[in-house]
Amino acid sequence: MDEKFLENMKQNLLEQKKALLESLASQNDDMKDLVKTVESGDEVDVASDAIDRTLLTSLGSQDAKRLQMIDNALERIYTGKYGKCVVCGKEIPVERLEALPYSLMCVGCASAQERRFR
Numbered sequence: 001m002d003e004k005f006l007e008n009m010k011q012n013l014l015e016q017k018k019a020l021l022e023s024l025a026s027q028n029d030d031m032k033d034l035v036k037t038v039e040s041g042d043e044v045d046v047a048s049d050a051i052d053r054t055l056l057t058s059l060g061s062q063d064a065k066r067l068q069m070i071d072n073a074l075e076r077i078y079t080g081k082y083g084k085c086v087v088c089g090k091e092i093p094v095e096r097l098e099a100l101p102y103s104l105m106c107v108g109c110a111s112a113q114e115r116r117f118r
Helices: 003-040 043-079 094-099 107-116
Strands: none
Touching: 003 043
16 A cells, blocks of 8 residues: 555544544533533423433444544554455555545445345
8 A cells, every 4th residue: 555645544544533532522521511500400401411411422432433443543554454454355445445544344345244234
């Protein structure tokens, strides 16, 4: 794989990681604010805050999973395994990596996995 492309992907992944960490940090602050308002609100406020809290927790979980995928992709760059499908070992197309830089699989293997889990 081209060194310039790998460096671009590394920078892209590091920028995404930074944005996710900032997002998780802000969600944590939002969660703290929600906890404070629950203690002083009426029943409707409490129910609304519980829904908001659940949504923030869910989004935080999704962000945390994506953060792990980004870290794994960075590790594959450092070990020279980036851009190879973990299932079949073939090269993942550059277009796919540009669209989804932390992709583990080529399109064929990813599609097959989706069909299995439906």
